[in-house]
Structures are given as C-alpha cells and as structure tokens.
Amino acid sequence: MTELPTERLDQVVKRYEMLEAQMAAGVDPDAYVKLSSEYAEIQDMALKVRELRKAEADKAGIEAMLADAATDKEMRELAEAEIDEVNERIEQLEKAIQILLLPRDTADERSAILEIRAGTGGDEAALFAGDLFRMYERYAASKGWKVELESASEGEKGGYKEIIASISGRGVFAALKFESGVHRVQRVPDTETQGRIHTSAATVAVLPEAEEVDVEIKPEDVRLETLRASSAGGQHANTTDSSVRITHIPTGIVLLQAGRSQHQNRAKAFQILRAKLYDLQRSKADSDRSESRKAQVGSGDRSERIRTYNFPQGRLTDHRINLTLYKLDRVMEGDLDEVIDALTADHQSKLLAEFGTN
Numbered sequence: 584m585t586e587l588p589t590e591r592l593d594q595v596v597k598r599y600e601m602l603e604a605q606m607a608a609g610v611d612p613d614a615y616v617k618l619s620s621e622y623a624e625i626q627d628m629a630l631k632v633r634e635l636r637k638a639e640a641d642k643a644g645i646e647a648m649l650a651d652a653a654t655d656k657e658m659r660e661l662a663e664a665e666i667d668e669v670n671e672r673i674e675q676l677e678k679a680i681q682i683l684l685l686p687r688d689t690a691d692e693r694s695a696i697l698e699i700r701a702g703t704g705g706d707e708a709a710l711f712a713g714d715l716f717r718m719y720e721r722y723a724a725s726k727g728w729k730v731e732l733e734s735a736s737e738g739e740k741g742g743y744k745e746i747i748a749s750i751s752g753r754g755v756f757a758a759l760k761f762e763s764g765v766h767r768v769q770r771v772p773d774t775e776t777q778g779r780i781h782t783s784a785a786t787v788a789v790l791p792e793a794e795e796v797d798v799e800i801k802p803e804d805v806r807l808e809t810l811r812a813s814s815a816g817g818q819h820a821n822t823t824d825s826s827v828r829i830t831h832i833p834t835g836i837v838l839l840q841a842g843r844s845q846h847q848n849r850a851k852a853f854q855i856l857r858a859k860l861y862d863l864q865r866s867k868a869d870s871d872r873s874e875s876r877k878a879q880v881g882s883g884d885r886s887e888r889i890r891t892y893n894f895p896q897g898r899l900t901d902h903r904i905n906l907t908l909y910k911l912d913r914v915m916e917g918d919l920d921e922v923i924d925a926l927t928a929d930h931q932s933k934l935l936a937e938f939g940t941n
Contacts, residue, residue, distance in 0.1 A: 587680060592632045599629035628683045635676040642669045678935075685934050690791035690865070691757035696858040697789055700745045701738065702765065704783020709738025711768045711892075712785040714915060716746050719759070721917025728752030733851050734840055747855065749792065756791040761903075761926040763789050764887045770894035780895060784888075792854070793861035800856065806830040809845060827852050834863065904929045 602622045606615060645666045648654050654662070699715050701708035723730050733747040750759070767784045775781065810826040826841040827848040836859055840852040891900045897911045899922070906925050908914065914922065 587677060588684075592628075592680070595625055596629050596632050599625050628680065631676055631680050631683065635673065635680065638669055638673045638676060642666065642673065645669060681935055682931050685931065688757070688760075690760075690861075692754055693756045694749060694751040694792040695756045695759055695789050696733070696747065696749055696792060696855055697759070698745070698747045698787070699743065700786045701743065702784035702786050704768075704781065706738055706740040706742075707768075707772045707781055708783040708785055709742035709744050710740065710772075711742065711766075711783055712744070712746065713738070713742030714768075715766060715785055715787065716743065716748070718915050718917055718919070719750070719762075720748075722919045723750050723752070723755075723917075725917055726752060726755075726758070728755055733855065749854070751792075756789065757927075758923055759789045760791075761923070761930070762787050762889075764889035766890050766892065767888055768892045768894070770892075790858040790862045791865075793857040795857070798857045798860045798864070800831070800853070800860070804832050805856075806832060807849070829853065829856055831856055831860070834860070836860075901926070 599622065602618050602625075606618050606622065610618065645662045648662045649659060649666070697716075697719060699712045701712040704711070720730050729751040731749045731751070733749055735746040736744040738744050765784050765786050767782060769780055769782050771778055772781050806829070808828040808830075810828060825843075825845045825848065826839055827845060829838045829840075829849075829852045830836070836856060838852045838855055840848040840855075842848050842851075889901065889903055891898075891902070892911060892915075893900070894911065897909050898907060899911050899914050900907045901922060904925055906922065908921060910918070
C-alpha cells in the first residue's frame with residue numbers, strides 16, 4: 584500500500600477541530616450551515632485519522648514494552664498477542680483512509696435518472712422490466728429517496744416496454760451507477776403450461792442528473808414539437824393530454840414526454856436530455872483515459888450482460904465480480920445492499936491498485 588500523506592491528514596484533523604470549535608462558539612445561521620457542510624464532508628476522514636494516530640501510539644507503547652528487558656514473561660506474552668491486533672487495526676484504518684483519499688466521481692452525490700427497457704423475451708421481458716423497477720423503487724424507499732415517474736410504456740400483459748423515473752436524494756448515483764447494463768432473468772412464465780424455463784432480458788441505464796451549468800443546449804440544436812390531443816368543444820385546452828417531442832440534432836437523441844401539462848412535459852424532456860448529454864460527456868472522458876481505468880466494474884457498456892436472476896434456484900449472479908447470492912426473493916424486495924456494497928468494494932480495490940502503482 585502506498586504511503587499516506589501524513590502532513591495532509593494532519594491538516595484535515597486540525598481543520599475538523601477548528602470547525603468543531605467555531606460551531607460550538609455560536610455563529611449566525613448562514614455561517615453555521617456553511618461550516619456544518621464542510622464539517623460533515625471531512626468528518627469521516629478526520630475520525631479515521633484520529634483512530635489511526637491512537638493505534639500508532641498504542642503500537643509504539645507495546646513495542647517499547649517488548650524492547651524493555653525488565654518486562655516479565657507474562658506481560659511480554661500479552662504484549663505480543665496485542666501487537667498483532669494493533670497491526671491489523673492499523674492496516675484496516677490505512678486502507679479506509681486510502682479509499683477516502685481516492686479521486687471522487689463528481690457525480691456520486693447527485694440524484695439520477697433511471698431507465699429500464701424490455702429486451703429479448705417479449706411479454707416476459709416487459710414483466711421483468713416491471714419487476715426490476717419495483718426492486719429499485721423499494722431499494723430507494725429503504726434509503727429515504729424520492730422516486731418520480733417520468734414516462735412509461737406498459738407491456739400488453741403487464742410490466743413495461745420502457746419506463747423512465749427520476750430518483751432524488753443524496754448519493755443516489757454513487758449507489759446505482761453500477762446497475763447499468765443488461766439484466767437477464769431465467770424463470771417459468773405464468774403462461775407456460777409445460778413448466779419450461781424461459782430466458783429474457785431488460786436493459787438498465789442509470790444517468791447522473793445534470794444541472795443546466797453542466798451541459799449547454801443550444802436552441803438551434805433542438806427541434807421542439809408539440810403534439811396536442813383534441814378535446815371536446817375545445818374545453819380544457821391547457822390541461823388536455825399533450826406530448827412534447829424533443830430532437831437533439833447533433834446527437835440524434837429523441838425524447839417523447841406525455842402528460843397533462845405541456846409545460847411540465849417540456850421541462851421533464853429537457854431534464855432527461857441534459858442527463859443523456861452529460862452522460863455522453865462523461866463516457867467520452869472515460870474513453871479518453873487508460874484501458875485499466877475503463878475496466879473498473881465492467882465497461883459501463885449498456886449492451887454488456889451484467890447480472891442473471893435465476894428464479895427456480897433463487898439465485899442472483901453478478902458476472903462482473905463473480906458474486907452469487909441465494910436470496911433472490913429478498914433482492915427483488917429491494918434488499919440490494921450486499922450486491923451494491925460488493926460492486927463498490929471491487930471498484931475501490933481496482934482504483935487502489937491503479938493509484939498505488941502510479
């Protein structure tokens with residue numbers, strides 16, 4: 584493991600203690616909000632560094648005891664046993680700090696746009712797309728995030744041919760960004776009389792929500808069309824179901840947003856367009872980096888098969904990290920923490936290996 588930047592870490596602790604003192608002394612509300620935001624941002628790092636310094640002091644004390652010829656046999660044995668525990672604690676803390684020092688994805692703390700599309704498998708694929716959406720919806724609820732449906736095209740026998748939703752909350756993109764790709768399901772459809780297992784798929788895309796400052800959308804690059812449904816006698820002219828179709832000419836991205844409010848449709852369509860263009864910018868930046876960087880938990884290619892849900896065996900397999908769990912029923916109820924934690928840990932390990940060799 585690479586050596587930790589001691590001076591930088593000590594500065595973090597000093598800054599943390601200074602912020603703590605300033606907030607305790609009492610400041611005006613605006614200043615307090617600003618101070619508490621920075622305090623929260625560096626708190627994890629500062630506390631880990633404090634723990635590390637204490638463990639290092641403990642180790643120095645034990646080593647001094649072992650070096651002292653006057654230390655009796657019983658105390659020496661206790662010290663030898665204790666130093667192994669302290670060394671293990673130091674190693675864990677150093678790794679945790681290394682992870683906190685890694686370059687952060689600037690989009691990690693953002694909300695996200697979730698898109699799920701039925702793939703191969705017809706009606707069964709649409710049902711699976713619906714199951715995936717409910718899985719993410721329940722996971723979001725467990726985190727206290729807000730899910731808002733943006734658009735949906737329902738399948739003939741249920742589920743969705745396509746569904747788009749925004750998920751709002753802190754750290755949504757960090758948690759869900761590794762969900763992009765092809766999800767495959769193996770199960771016996773309700774309509775299958777012979778009990779044969781069918782395989783179908785759905786594609787998931789998770790895009791970080793973009794602000795207007797992130798992406799410039801030039802008016803001349805956008806073709807905006809309004810498709811208004813007719814209403815009896817011209818009544819309810821402003822609230823009749825209407826659609827807005829936006830075409831981004833340079834990229835060929837086309838978005839159709841339907842709903843009762845034309846103004847809201849337009850705003851939502853631009854929100855999704857910004858997210859897609861921001862995602863394209865990020866993808867281009869990724870492709871310009873080294874191949875090792877692109878290999879971090881899959882390539883991010885939306886055509887890549889990332890996970891299989893085998894219902895007869897109650898098994899979930901994530902192919903990128905060779906993770907297999909036999910608790911598919913709980914996963915489909917939104918219990919995704921173990922999967923997401925494993926993907927995040929793998930991503931961090933690869934980053935540590937990369938930056939450790941630089």
